[in-house]
Amino acid sequence: MPDIPPQISRYRDLADDWDAFEAALRNPLPTDIRWNPFKVTRERFEERLTSDGVRWRLLEGSPDLYRVEGLPGPGLTWGYHLGWYHPQGYTSTLPPVILAPEPGSDVLDLCAAPGGKTAQLSALMLGHGVLVANDINHSRITALAANLERLGTPNVLISQYRGENYPERFTFDHVLADVPCTGEGTFRVGGGRYRQEGTKHLQAVARTQLALLLKALKIVRPGGTVLYSTCTYAPEENEAVVAAALSKMELELLPLPDDLTGQPGITSWEGMDWPDELTRTMRFWPHHTDSWGFYCAHIRKPG
Amino acid sequence: MLTSANPAEKRALQAIYEERFxxxxxxxxxxxxxxxxxVLWGLRDAPHLDEALAALRFERTGLPLLRRAGRFWKPTTVALQVVGKFVLRNMLELSRQELETILIEGELRGTRADVEQGYVALTGPDGVVGCGLYLDPDEDHNEGLLISQLSKARWSGMISSAVQALPGR
Incomplete structure (x- = not known):
């Protein structure tokens, strides 16, 4: 089909149902919003959605996420400005849910802006513990701070280091490495978010991703966990990066929760072969979730 | 490294949140x-907070609780929303329409309220919305005046939404 870019057509053999995948890319993205416990009780939030005529349902695997219909622009409501919710696609809520930081733990969100996942981590920690949100870009930090203030997250410190060079003077129990990527998973026909780039860009992005993942693994404490995630289908940015990290240090890939609907990570692609344990990572496709394409690997550093 | 607020700053915090509200x-x-x-910032204490503050450089931390306005401190909308359920005094309840008016126009004239002159917690049907400044009637304005302290930039989505909903639009 001419309106599916070639970068995405090359995954014809990866998706379990290409026709369903293509059909999903032609549908507009549904609206998902994450309830924010720092500002309103769940009961009051649900009551308010219902009384405003918004149809909603909870999505499996992400307990605070609501798929809504009839909300007049998620960023244009009183609820948004009061911080009752944050617009966040279903699959983008999965990395914090899988990382599951305990209250009181020390957590780093290495590439944090614009802050939806940071605020979600804070909620999962019940606002207790050191939560550092890092981003290299100053203007993105401004947006990050605005979101965190609107959402009332009480335990977030914002740092501005280049992720690959993050200082190693303080270590963390958990690190979220939701790395910059080519963003192929955000593509929808007629949507404006995804920008097509060339092969050189892909290679450069993959190098940065590996450097970020290795840094995350260095600053996580022994016994701690790292969640590596992207919003792309490209194996070069997903399994290849995780496999490269596995080849450099002793690591354990953890299985992902059973209630998530995705495909296991792959072990070969265009002449490259990776260890079988890569099947413990997971690819999330739009035709399974009606959300963005995503990839997650949950990694434990031996204690 | 960030340093703890000094006694005078802590006293200002107490005067506004405990005594005024x-x-x-x-x-x-x-x-x-x-x-x-x-700015006075608030961050929830954590077991390893001191170590993190000593080891890393931070651009911002926590939530703004008070901002300096000339010689005085003023409460922030962010903090009033977070501690809103505890506010007992100097709370000014507005209708949804009045809230939209103050967002669009920046002020609300003719407000008569049983509150002390100064900063107030603006509340609406959904609880505390943020900070306002209430002025008693005097020779310059013979009606009470309520001035919005809500950031127009932060509330721009709500303002444009309210403007669109105005009669005749």
């Missing part, structure tokens, strides 16, 4: 309060 001291005790001169 009636918020119990225990509601503010969980905050580690520090100053950057023009």
């Amino acid at each position: 009636g918020i119990p001291a225990r509601a503010m005790e969980e905050w580690f309060v520090y100053s950057t001169g023009s």
